[in-house]
Amino acid sequence: MTAWIVPAEIGFESDDRAAIAACQDVAVAFCELLDAGDADAAFTLHTEDLAFFPPGAEAPLGRDAARAAGERMLHAYEGRRTLHVVGNFLGRATGADRIEAQYVVSVYELTQNVDGSAVERDVPAIFAFAHEHAVFRRGAAGAWRYAEQRMLPIAPRDPFAGVTR
Numbered sequence: 001m002t003a004w005i006v007p008a009e010i011g012f013e014s015d016d017r018a019a020i021a022a023c024q025d026v027a028v029a030f031c032e033l034l035d036a037g038d039a040d041a042a043f044t045l046h047t048e049d050l051a052f053f054p055p056g057a058e059a060p061l062g063r064d065a066a067r068a069a070g071e072r073m074l075h076a077y078e079g080r081r082t083l084h085v086v087g088n089f090l091g092r093a094t095g096a097d098r099i100e101a102q103y104v105v106s107v108y109e110l111t112q113n114v115d116g117s118a119v120e121r122d123v124p125a126i127f128a129f130a131h132e133h134a135v136f137r138r139g140a141a142g143a144w145r146y147a148e149q150r151m152l153p154i155a156p157r158d159p160f161a162g163v164t165r
Contacts, residue, residue, distance in 0.1 A: 020091035022144045023099045023136040030146070031084030031105065037074050043067040046146040047137055053150040055130070060148075079118030081110040082127065097138035098147075104154075105130050129154045 026045050033042035043063055046052070052066035061069065074080065084107050091101035107128040111118035135148035 016093040019093060019099055019138070019144065020089075020101070023091055023101055023134075024086070024089045024103075026136060026144050026146065027089065027101070027103060027132075027134065028086050031086055034070065034074060035082055035084055037081075039067050039070040039074055042070060046149070047139070050146060051148045052146075053148075055151050055153045066149075077113040077116055077118060079111060080113070081118065081120075083108040083110055083124060091136075099136040099144065101134045101136065103132055103134075105132055 030042050030045050033039075033045070043050075043066060046063050046066070048063060050063040050066060051060035052063070053060050054066075054069060074082070084105055087104045087106065089101060089103040091099050094100050105128075106126065107130070108124040109127045110121060110124050112121050112125070113119075131152045131154060133148075133150040133152070134146055136144045137147040138144050
């Protein structure tokens with residue numbers, strides 16, 4: 001018998017599930033805002049005391065530095081377009097106002113750099129595939145925001161390394 005599975009508790013809605021779904025919405029919105037080229041709006045989905053760990057970072061970046069790194073990635077060349085796809089979002093409540101989550105992000109480049117300008121690709125190219133660990137915190141107004149975001153690239157590139165193919 002598996003002690004941690006209680007069949008009588010399976011299948012019910014709970015506040016935890018609604019909170020986890022709200023955090024997933026934040027992760028998806030963050031990616032969609034990056035794809036729209038709006039790093040300013042994307043990083044409003046983070047707390048002011050954000051701890052952002054880009055790939056390989058030993059120390060976190062604050063929100064302003066993380067936003068600046070996002071800007072550099074988004075605008076590595078004029079007209080660059082990306083598509084971020086969030087999958088396998090797994091979250092759990094670790095406090096009344098805290099959700100920890102892990103998920104995978106696939107990043108596709110829809111354009112390619114040709115002499116410093118974007119040219120549409122016939123077939124999108126995988127730019128990065130990353131595992132992310134995030135901590136979301138509910139603010140006083142009730143909105144969930146990233147408090148910590150760690151990016152662990154799986155393949156093939158570090159999106160913050162400034163690659164401009």
